Amino acid sequence: MRPALPRPIPMQCLYKSDYGPADPSFDPLTGHGVLLKGFEGHVAALSRAQNLGQLEAMKRTLLRGETIHWCDQGYGWTETPAITAFFYVILFALILPWLVLRVLPRLYRRLAPDPARSETLT
Numbered sequence: 001m002r003p004a005l006p007r008p009i010p011m012q013c014l015y016k017s018d019y020g021p022a023d024p025s026f027d028p029l030t031g032h033g034v035l036l037k038g039f040e041g042h043v044a045a046l047s048r049a050q051n052l053g054q055l056e057a058m059k060r061t062l063l064r065g066e067t068i069h070w071c072d073q074g075y076g077w078t079e080t081p082a083i084t085a086f087f088y089v090i091l092f093a094l095i096l097p098w099l100v101l102r103v104l105p106r107l108y109r110r111l112a113p114d115p116a117r118s119e120t121l122t
Helices: 030-036 040-046 052-063 074-079 081-111 115-121
Strands: none
16 A cells, blocks of 8 residues: 655635736636636626736636635835845855855866967967
8 A cells, every 4th residue: 555645735826916917808607708707607707817828827716626815015115125135245245255266266277378378489
């Protein structure tokens, strides 16, 4: 008997910002609900989608047997000043010193003229 594989942790929230801005011309109920075919029991929830990306994410969530939960922030936190400052710290404290102390001296030695070679040419 094989041990049971651990089940993946389901995504708890959908983030509206992850699926793009709201499209004012998007209506999931147009065309007699063609976009909602197969999800007739969830028309009320799916009709709140603001663009096609959100609608498809909602459908995937329902197909997994989960309920639709929307959270506010999404990945918008990655564009905050604190995260930007963190990346600048990494650049200036790790990457640039590594370039200056390791890569540039090797590059200089490689590109510098070889004195032994220049003497044989004359």
